[in-house]
Amino acid sequence: MDELTIRRIPFEFPEDIEPHWNAAKPEWSHMVNGASLVMPYLEPYLIQSVRAGMKQIEDPELKAVASDYCGQEGQHFRQHKRFNDLLADKGYPELRELEDRMTEGYRRITEKHSLRFHLAYAAGFESMALVIGHWLVRDREYLFGGSDPRVASLILWHFVEEIEHKNAALDVYNAVCPGYFYRLFGLFYASFHVIALSRRAYRSMLRKDGLWTKPSSRLRLWKEVTRFLALVLPHMLRCSVPGHDPRKIEDPQWVVDWVQAYRDGQGSVPILDTQNLAAPLGEPRPA
Ligand SMILES: [Fe+2]
Ligand SMILES: [Fe+2]
Known part of the structure; x- marks a missing residue:
């Protein structure tokens, strides 16, 4: 899937979405x-890192992929921001302070580090995102x-x-400043950094719910975290070997079907039927 599609999906985040959007799994939520x-x-x-890398790239095809990559990521964070605003408004205003800290944290990283660091971070994060994507699906x-x-x-x-964009950031890294050990460093740095920031945010929300200190909740959280690590870490190791090429990791059939169903404009894509996630995509949505 070298060709990337920038999808502007009109997701809606009305007031009736609950922060425990998976009622059976508040910790996972x-x-x-x-x-x-x-x-x-x-x-x-x-986006900023890849755009800076693009200035040093001549290959028009890679430039086009990198540009589409930025387009996809631009849609992602805009949709998440709308969802996050809903969370803050629905009982978690203290998330605003964490957001301010992240603005400042990424500003400092941007100023302090080299283009090589930024591209290794981007390529490293994308490796984790690919592995997590396979797991979620x-x-x-x-x-x-x-x-x-x-x-x-x-x-x-x-x-x-x-x-879909599994190879874009790594291709930019390899074109601008190739090197195995720095890529490996970027993989670990980005993974730990993003996990630590995510943890700080979910800890804040669980505290607000009174769940953080509740043993039964903590056990459920550990179960989910252990499950995540057990199912994700072995695949992360696969991404950490020299010569790692995301193109060799086959896309799940469900993802191929999602892309096709979206292209065809039919079925329960993009709004999925969570009562029947095993159902084939692209089939007519039940009335
Ligand atoms: Fe994204
Ligand atoms: Fe991404």
Whole structure:
């Protein structure tokens, strides 16, 4: 999938969306909410990094892919910002302070580091996003079954596109400043950084709910975090070997079907039926 499509999807985030959008899994809901909170600070930084790299690229095809990559990421963070504003308005105003801290944090990273660092961060984050995308799609019934379709659809759309643009940032890194060890450093740095920022946000929300200190909630959270690490880490190792080429990681059939169903304009794409996430995509939406 070298060709990227910039999809401007009119997602709606009305007041009746609950922060516990997966009512059976409040801890998982907040893990996702925490990651969502980071996107409007992380993704503009990725765009800025790749745009800076593009100035040193001659290859028109790579430039076009990099430009479309920026277009997709631009849509992602705008949609997440709207969702995040809803979260803040629905009982978590303290998220605003975390947002201010992230603005400042990414400003400092931008100023302090080299283009090589920024591109290694972008390529590293994209490796993690690819692996997480595969996991979310594979495990979608467990993670999103029975949840609010508006939130599940936002997240799965985002990660369909993360899988779609899996090689863009790495191609830019390799074209501008190739090097295995720095790429590896970027992979670890970006992964730990984004996970730490997400954790700070979900901890804040769980505290507000009174769940953070509740043993039963903490156990459920650990279960979800352990599950995430067990299912994601082995694949992260695959991305950390020399010569890693995301093109060799086959796209899940569900993602291929999502892209096709969106192109055809039919079926329950982009708003998914979370009561039946195993159903083939592209089939007529039930009346
Ligand atoms: Fe994204
Ligand atoms: Fe991405």
